[in-house]
Amino acid sequence: MIRFFRTAIVLPSLVLFTLMTLWLPAAQAAMLGTGSADKQSQTASSTGTVEAFLSRDSVRQQLIALGVDPEMASVRAASLTAEERMELEQKIEQLPAGAGALEVIGIVFLVLLILELVGVTDIFKKI
Template sequence: MRKTIALSMILTLLASFVLPVQAAMIGTGEMLHQQSMVNERVKLAAFLDRDEVKQQLVSMGVSPDQVKSRVASMTDQEVSEINHKMEAMPAGGDVLGIVVLIFIVFVITDVIGATDIFPFIKPVR
């Protein structure tokens, strides 16, 4: 009987603790921005999946798997910048220019130590 009473008292005490919960409305602007960034990443991924782009990156010593992982870790600003530069190029434009831009972004991230794609680049510590 004592065990039952003690157990019910403990359960009552535990049930009385309420953890604070916080909820907030998500604005339309924020939702549109998030969806826009998803679209930007999909657009960049589609570009990088093109055969001629893959060939250029492989010729520079970057594997497609490294490209995918690096693009996944890019900031929204970096993805937007690359996409805007692609849109500014003429139709059927220079794929090499975008590949070089992506290569430069990879080199910069290696130099600052965010990635380790190229073994010949020593990060600044």
């Protein structure tokens, strides 16, 4: 069983992941600048009021749909610039969402488990 496991799964997997590390380019996150560039056009703010209102509302709805409390969603949508709102409106599902570090303990456990399964070690007597 172990020999089958080693030849059928582990070896092809090792080859595959070695190739993957060679091929895959590093992912690039979308970048943005802060704020708007042109002060001149900001003075005529009243002309853009309706559009600004609509885009704020659209972002607000999207935030609510993704689980944000409605009152907080208004505050969050309001503190973005026009460019940022546009970016969020279009890519809220794709932009990088920072979540957390890969746990070291998880890695160690997985390595031990694999070694155990492959038969190199015999730490977990019951397995």
